[in-house]
């Protein structure tokens with residue numbers, strides 16, 4: 256990962272049919288209590304500026320096209336992180352005909368972060384592991 | 394004849410036998426509903442359900458000043474019905490929804506578009522109101538916005554900087570919750586209710602619990618009612634704190650925005666202290682309380698709460714001390730009182746327009762029958778007013794919680810609800826932090842859900858945001874939007 260993106264990771268978030276609690280705890284990492292920026296990770300407004308997507312929600316059929324278009328707008332190399340039970344499997348909405356029951360039905364996923372919603376610590380843990388930035392326990 | 398005779402009356406959180414609800418021919422039904430609306434009743438829910446090969450309409454109205462709800466239904470019919478919207482705009486989305494869900498055509502509806510299902514039609518530019526003129530330009534935003542936020546599509550018709558008209562198209566978060574509840578309660582139902590709007594988990598799950606308790610003829614123990622009220626007010630405090638921080642952020646007043654971002658989390662952590670989850674998942678279950686707040690935990694809760702509340706009031710205090718921030722909120726995005734009443738605003742958006750409207754006050758249930766939270770109302774209808782009402786509510790909920798921590802009732806044993814009475818309808822209203830949450834549940838002959846109608850406060854209030862933008866600078870959109878902070882997923886279901 257470090258080789259691919261150097262020391263910074265810019266992510267574009269897309270909500271696709273969840274309950275917005277995952278987004279809330281993604282946002283929390285940006286607040287002063289967590290200060291995600293110090294790890295070199297930042298949420299960006301444009302997919303053109305991003306190294307990858309943070310996707311939440313089961314991917315409602317109504318968001319499928321917008322999600323794909325956002326993915327296409329991210330330049331290569333790019334990663335996809337699925338956050339929350341919804342994004343992993345559809346969560347509470349799994350198998351509803353209105354949803355695709357998980358991000359990997361639509362895009363290739365590089366990292367799954369479980370929870371409903373995952374605690375901010377869980378999300379941070381996942382991102383740091385992906386970047387190989389967790390210090391080895393001695 | 395008193396029109397009220399044509400309705401069955403009930404209080405919030407009660408149930409009625411389905412066949413006790415008066416049934417009228419379509420034209421009489423529509424006439425009765427309009428007469429009642431004319432006399433000042435408020436539309437709480439209006440929906441259709443299938444009846445053999447035909448459909449019927451059900452209306453639930455509220456008489457807030459007498460704490461009464463009234464229900465009526467039409468005889469089964471097919472085809473079309475006369476639209477109430479031209480005279481009573483508060484019906485506009487309900488009628489669009491009826492058309493979308495059951496194909497009944499509201500004749501004379503001025504703006505008949507799908508609500509959340511047929512996205513191609515919803516977002517087709519041809520289907521948006523457009524202003525003509527050589528100076529007019531159109532700004533279209535979304536569904537993917539420039540932030541960590543839910544999807545929605547906004548189209549602004551502008552003359553230079555000035556917004557003449559804004560139309561909001563939603564539906565992107567639609568995941569089929571109402572359909573999934575049919576034939577329930579299923580094992581997953583409570584989890585779907587908790588995730589109608591993640592930031593209103595306690596509000597919606599309490600409405601659900603109350604609806605089911607009415608259908609089962611069960612009285613939840615006082616202890617459960619106490620826990621629900623504590624959790625509901627914590628939810629309100631967390632969200633109001635977050636919203637005031639977000640408003641501060643949008644006018645670049647960083648001290649309040651930074652501090653509130655953190656303090657909001659402190660409130661969520663208090664919710665987690667009660668039930669293990671920051672959003673209140675697992676806090677509320679029909680019939681009983683899954684939470685036992687033993688003395689040690691209560692003492693910790695109350696101690697941390699006092700500190701968090703002090704921090705929150707201090708951080709928001711800085712915002713009020715900043716004259717330039719106050720000035721940015723004043724006279725921006727105003728909705729006047731008659732307009733607010735006409736479009737049927739609810740909750741804090743309504744109270745910020747001077748409407749005295751709060752389920753905890755008008756239709757109290759649960760713990761609110763014993764302990765009252767004072768109402769917060771501000772008349773101006775602008776961004777300032779919506780910020781002010783949040784601020785007042787934070788103080789009121791804060792005082793309320795401090796008192797309630799000292800009035801914990803005894804733990805009583807209670808049973809899970811295992812079955813619901815057949816052929817009954819219950820109406821359950823809860824004042825969530827955004828406003829009135831309404832759940833109407835109807836059981837079939839086996840006691841399973843035949844219809845479960847959910848109305849999030851955002852369903853009533855998105856129109857308020859659209860109208861607040863009229864004749865405003867487009868650059869004021871962010872603060873107008875934050876001042877309403879409506880739910881996409883709660884609307885989209």
Ligand code: SF4
Nearest residue numbers: 273274339340341372
């Ligand atoms: S995983 Fe849970 S918290 Fe996250 S969006 Fe889905 S329902 Fe909401």
